[in-house]
Amino acid sequence: MSGPANPVRGEAALAVDGATLVLRPSFAALVAAEAELGPLFALVERAADGKLCLSEMVALFWHCLRDPPEGLDRMALGEAVAMLGLAAATPVLRVLLGQILAGR
Known part of the structure; x- marks a missing residue:
């Protein structure tokens, strides 16, 4: 499954x-x-309280990766998220947390 x-x-x-x-x-x-x-x-509660650790965010992202590119490992994903900064990662986190709460 590939694509946007x-x-x-x-x-x-x-x-x-x-x-x-x-x-x-x-x-x-x-x-x-x-x-x-x-x-x-x-x-979700930790995230809402501003107490979500970077490692927890990266773990959630890692498990939710649809088609990880070849050669990407969890440490590299964590480094990339840290380099992007929380401002860039938070909208993605918000979508995932919204899905956890709402379901589809």
């Missing part, structure tokens, strides 16, 4: 090093994220 992010499917796009990463909060992705990060509602 499809907002109807709850997908979000993140531009990293000239590539567009598509994140999709599928059931499997959210189950994997929850197994690592704990309950998703608690994750």
